[in-house]
Amino acid sequence: xxxxxxxxxxxxxxxxxxxxxxxxxxxxxxxxxxxxxxxxxxxxxxxxxxxxxxxxxxxxxxxxxxxxxxxxxxxxxxxxxxxxxxxxxxxxxxxxxxxxxxxxxxxxxxxxxxxxxxxxxxxxxxxxxxxxxxxxxxxxxxxxxxxxxxxxxxxxxxxxxxxxxxxxxxxxxxxxxxxxxxxxxxxxxxxxxxxxxxxxxxxxxxxxxxxxxxxxxxxxxxxxxxxxxxxxxxxxxxxxxxxxxxxxxxxxxxxxxxxxxxxxxxxxxxxxxxxxxxxxxxxxxxxxxxxxxx
Numbered sequence: 339x340x341x342x343x344x345x346x347x348x349x350x351x352x353x354x355x356x357x358x359x360x361x362x363x364x365x366x367x368x369x370x371x372x373x374x375x376x377x378x379x380x381x382x383x384x385x386x387x388x389x390x391x392x393x394x395x396x397x398x399x400x401x402x403x404x405x406x407x408x409x410x411x412x413x414x415x416x417x418x419x420x421x422x423x424x425x426x427x428x429x430x431x432x433x434x435x436x437x438x439x440x441x442x443x444x445x446x447x448x449x450x451x452x453x454x455x456x457x458x459x460x461x462x463x464x465x466x467x468x469x470x471x472x473x474x475x476x477x478x479x480x481x482x483x484x485x486x487x488x489x490x491x492x493x494x495x496x497x498x499x500x501x502x503x504x505x506x507x508x509x510x511x512x513x514x515x516x517x518x519x520x521x522x523x524x525x526x527x528x529x530x531x532x533x534x535x536x537x538x539x540x541x542x543x544x545x546x547x548x549x550x551x552x553x554x555x556x557x558x559x560x561x562x563x564x565x566x567x568x569x570x571x572x573x574x575x576x577x578x579x580x581x582x583x584x585x586x587x588x589x590x591x592x593x594x595x596x597x598x599x600x601x602x603x604x605x606x607x608x609x610x611x612x613x614x615x616x617x618x619x620x621x622x623x624x625x626x627x628x629x630x631x632x
């Protein structure tokens with residue numbers, strides 16, 4: 339167990355760990371690759387705001403900066419000294435607003451369709467993130483089977499008149515209170531213009547994960563990082579009724595069957611068709627609102 343000590347073969351080993359604040363690791367002298375790692379150690383700092391990351395990086399106390407506000411990234415990219423150290427690579431991640439289809443008011447298909455169709459995701463992403471993100475057309479990012487460059491078509495919604503303002507309780511990932519706060523504000527504004535008020539009930543990661551596990555919330559505004567570069571990590575990781583991030587919000591026997599078929603199939607062209615069908619089920623039933631890929 340962790341308390342009795344850990345066994346591993348990685349390039350580093352833990353020296354000190356302060357959960358949520360700091361992790362220090364040192365070179366593992368027993369690492370199997372001769373000459374590696376080249377660094378004697380690494381120190382990770384957690385729980386820092388985007389402003390703190392920027393200030394510490396500018397002061398020279400951080401070697402690598404991640405989680406910066408988009409505006410700060412653009413400024414640093416044009417810095418005559420620091421700009422040369424900028425590196426960019428696509429991430430296997432999808433940001434989303436997931437609907438709880440198992441309870442009112444989002445058990446109403448027409449309401450979900452209306453909300454998905456009324457949000458101009460490409461425009462919002464362009465305004466707030468520029469080239470730091472790609473608008474999402476579904477759950478699967480570019481480069482993987484099942485991806486398409488065109489937005490998955492959500493059927494036209496029938497007129498929906500709630501008669502009074504609808505309030506949706508929301509589990510909100512902490513990242514939407516920091517570097518992606520602009521996205522959250524605009525999403526809230528668009529929903530409000532449709533008579534739907536978003537009420538965040540979480541601020542921390544623990545709170546976010548607790549409401550995800552309980553399913554006791556109407557909306558989940560979050561993100562999913564793939565464990566491995568394959569469409570299965572998005573389909574199963576997000577939508578499977580038992581193991582998916584949103585499984586207890588919108589999982590179904592139909593979706594589970596498609597996910598299992600994708601896992602068992604070896605032919606790439608057939609797998610592509612399966613994951614396209616998964617995306618079509620997501621769009622047709624308006625299970626979630628895809629936002630962007632970093």
